[in-house]
Amino acid sequence: MRGFKKYKVLYVMMLPAIAYYIVFHYVPMYGAVLAFKDFQLMKGIWNSPWIGMYNFMYAFSDPVFLQVLKNTIIISLYKLIFGFPVPIIFALLLNEITSEKFKKIAQTISYLPHFISWVVMAGIFMSILSIDGLVNSIVKLLGMDPVLFMGNEKYFRLILVLTDIYKSFGWGAIVYFAAISGINGEIYEAAIIDGASRFQRVINITIPMLVPVMAILLILSMAGILDAGFDQIFNMYSVNVYRVSDIIDTYVYRKGMIEMEYGYATAVGLFKSVIALVMIVTVNWIIKTAGGKEHSLW
Template sequence: MDDTVIVRGAQAPNKDKKLEKAMLRKTKWKKIKQYRLLLLMMVPAVIYYITFHYLPMYGVLLAFKDFKILKGIMGSPWVGLDLFRTIFQDDYFYTVLKNTLIISFYKLLFGFPVPIFFALLLSEVTNAKYKRIVQTVTYLPHFISWVVLAGIFFTFFSLGGPLNTIITLFGGDPVLFLADARYFRSILVITSIFQGFGWGSIIYFAAISNIDPQLYEAAIIDGAGRFKRMFYISIPMLVPIIVIMLILSMSGVLDAGFDQIFNMYNAQVYNVADIIDTYVYRKGIVEMNYSYATAVGLFKSVVALILIFAVNRVVKLIGGKDHALW
């Protein structure tokens, strides 16, 4: 009799667990049914990432093989880490790496705060029509290809362009800015900010619009002006978004902007403008050294992944879990 009681007592928790699992399944299916339209909208994006981001990862094998086109990826002989040894023994690779880090750091240092300040300042504008016009105008460059933008900037910075016309009017000598290593990096940073600050400010506009208006009303009653409301309410409330965007930006530290640089640089400025992506393009596409180019690209991806984890860890230690990405 006692044994029967023990067995029944052991079976009861198992039944409860099964019921819990069944309830969880029902809840999941209810949620899937409830959000089926949103999930359906995600399907094209999922297909895109699987097709163009996950399936091509098979090609990473090239970094460890002496690729022969006729033999294919699997038929090509393994070389292990030989290609990586070749990369780190190449002096020019360190020049390319230095250029990439410098240009990316400049873009992050000078370009990252601009959308934040722009969103903060424009959010203080009370004229809705004027605000919409400014937003539309600043968003437009994001949708223009760098091929087109590069043509515009070539004209602007050319010897007969508007900038040199102003310089000559004041008695100066014209300068071929895009072929001068002293100015090229600065031009890259300025044009990059011009192209992206309007689009980058959207997320900050959205965050500002979600701040409780009662906080501003209380500050106005206490006599706080526009700048005080900005510094003591808007900016602190934006900190979580700013931190997340900074962490995500770290993944692009070794991505200095291939489209922009490829369309704007030339042989005269290779020593200050040649980055990892343009180097990979020349090695892989032009010279058809696919294995070497893949190895360089893999190195870049691994470093970017390490940087994301490192910055996220630092944010956790400094600001707590609430400000970290995960």
Template sequence: MGLLEENRRRQRQRFVEPQAAVVGGKRSLGAEIWRHRWIYVLILPTIAYFIVFAYLPLVGLQIAFKDFQVFRGMWESPWVGFEHFQTVFSSEKFPQLIRNTVVISLYRLVFGFPVPVLFALLLNEVRHLMFKRGVQTVTYFPHFLSWVIFAGIVINILGPSGIVNTLIMGAGGDRVNFLTNPDTFQAVVVGTGILKEFGWAAIIYLAALSSIDPQLYEAARVDGARKLRQIWHVTLPGLRPVMAVLLVLSLGTILDAGFDQIFQLQNGAVLEVGDIIDTYVYRIGLLEAQYEVATAVGLFKGIVGLVLIVTANYILRRLGQRSIW
């Protein structure tokens, strides 16, 4: 009898007592939190990460509105209003920085955004499983290399004494300075960036392709649609929501042309076309200790990115596409 009573007590705790927390047909917030407590415990490290590294640093944005003095500290430094923003916007170099950053980012968006989609479509048609896995592994492996390593590989290939120039000179041609020529530097930046990341970006599209209902392809084949028609009428509409979300996220980083890559490949000969906002912030913020100006530029970038994301997301919602929120 003791064991029977214990089982009844446990069942009462599991089914009867939680029902007592239901008020007006809905479970109370405290009961719901307690019910899913282990899920909250699992996401707690992620929440802590964003609080420490994403939200607490926002306090430092006040430096952009102060005459920051190191020995007096951030809180005791005097306020100067928008003086540093006026300094940045009135600088003769600022339009060039904006132009270089936007041009490189737009090139990446126009030429780089379709590449993972096309690669995923081609790889999805491969039926030999081992070959498919091998190609996918080789293409997304560069993503795990830092730009310090990958830039060294690029220099060994495209540098003055690199593989490409060795072949050109062996064929009787003249040496081409890909990395020191302003006419070719942006193309090298965009091309190497696409080469490094397209395999990793294709993983998302491959996952989306696996979720498309196979019966749609069967119906298309019954209607007489060949492979290209199936891709156009079934595959691409299935990828459209994912492409829309990734496009919105890409627009949010339009003023982030890739500091790591350009910092490694940049040199004095290509500053006219290769100097972007992030490299400028690095020079004036860390090398010249103008922390206020660097913070003002960073805040400007964040505001522009926020406006672009909100605007693009609003347009997608009006068009009936899947959006971020």
């Protein structure tokens, strides 16, 4: 009680955030029971008949869902494998630049795409990669035939990964900039006296100091292993690339909002949430076992 009185202003400041999570995250969890019901609009959620695990069994017997699940895992893994190191590398490279003015300009430019919605970004990229766009104009100048990049299964996943990295790497590097700035400068000074080169200082000081931050962000990233990016894909894909780009989120949107199969859509969404929970707990345990408690979330 004494602690509450001492920090009562901070507790009051927390109230809007607590209210947000209760209203928009916890209260909607009541709707998860739809996954186990044959939802009938006139009867409502609670009075609709229970059907047990039927929606889940139907999902795993549906070849379309299995393809969607495969697409989601592949796209998410591509984004994680190729996207996770980019903010780290960018932060390390920028940290080695001595000009503070250039650093600030580079950081500001790298942040900007994060604040542009995927609706706008998708329009920009689709314009650049269209038949008459910038990329195909260069292709024509080189004497080659133009390519419909956005409608070609061969290139679409690559485009998704590259555009996602472009939009997010600057914002993702903020945490690493903060971690690097917190490293004791005396360690670098001692290394310089010992004759360590800039590369050796990065390898032996900076990167090891960033390992705890990397581990935590990796754990959080694994929670979204089935979150391949609804906003991005929904605004960029077309019927031509459904086979390689349709993911769980777009599938749920189509089943729930368009085909009105609310119970089935809820079951698929609940499956995704359970997998996310399992992944974050598993990766946290692996990192805790391999690297120590200080590298894990709990």
